[in-house]
Amino acid sequence: MDTEGIRVRGTSSSLYEQVRSDLLERILSGEFKPGDLLPTEEALCREYGVSRITVRRAVADLAANFFVTRKRGVGTIVTRRLSDRRVFRLSGFFEETTRFDQTEFLNVVEPASTEVAEALQIEPGTPVRHRLLVSARNGEAFTMIDRYTIERNGAPGEGGRGDASRLGPRIERAEQELAATKANALVAKHLGIRPGRPILIASRVYLSSDDRPVRYTISRYHPDRYRFTVDLRPARDNIIFEPSGSTSRRKA
Structure with a gap:
């Protein structure tokens, strides 16, 4: 594939955005099909003539929008998400729990389910701590x-005491997906609502500086005590002007 144009294209888009857009086009066109492995970072660097940091950021953006998923020890895999699903990007901060009191109802070690294993990029059945x-x-x-x-064997449980060297990897960022669902009996009990009531659910993966998943959370929000707002802006290459007045003339 000729990628020389990506390096010299006259556009306001950054280099990583151009690489991301080209990879996305190749995914949507079927060149990379669901279940296929993307080329390695090294191969993409050679193909596009860019740095590893640029490729890593482009692929991370595709992963954040669920076009690809990264499997530790395997590589980056094209997902089976619906191509017509709209994805809106929201930016913000996590760990907004300092204003709240937290009560722990469960703290056990259990085998990872398929969902948890996929989020943490581990084998199903791997021991995980569930709180x-x-x-x-x-x-x-x-x-x-x-x-x-x-x-991890020998490591203190989450929330346990230990010196800084035993705290584990530092969390650098998180990827989150919001969806609508119905409250089951357990959720209804803890949130004080009736079973079957619609609620928002957030699935969040916390990542270390080298993009390794280190924590997975599933949050269910009380429907009367949360509201999400989005600040919408035009895309970088899609400037919008609103006409200042009507330019048409009414016929006499």
Whole structure:
């Protein structure tokens, strides 16, 4: 494939955005099909004539939009997501729990389910620590959180005491997907709502500086105590002007 144009294209888009857009086009066109492995970072660097940092950022953006998923020890795999699903990017901060009281209802080691294993990029059945937490303020439940981390032999349990060298990898960023669901009996009990009521659910993967998943959380939000707002702006290459007035003339 001729990629020379990507390096010299006259556009306001950054280099990583151009690489990401080209890879996305190749995925949507079927050159890379669901289940296919993308070329390695080294191969993509050679193909596009860019640095590893540029390729890594482009692929991370595709992963954040669920076009690809990264499997540790395997590579980057094209997902089977629906191509017509709209994805909106939201930016923000995590760990907004300092204003809330948290109560722990469960803290056990259990085999990773298929969903948890996929999120943490481990084999199903791998031991993970599962904590069930409810965040509340003034006695009112706001969020029910299932938190999963890989259980490592000899390491203190999450929330345990230990020196800084035993705290584990530093969390650099997180990727989150929001969806709508219905509250099951357990969720309804902890949030104080009726079973079957619609709620928002957030699946979040925390990543280290080298993009390794280190924590997976599933948060269910009380429908009356949360509201999500989005600041929408035009895309970088799609400037929009609103006409200042009508330019048409009414016939006499």
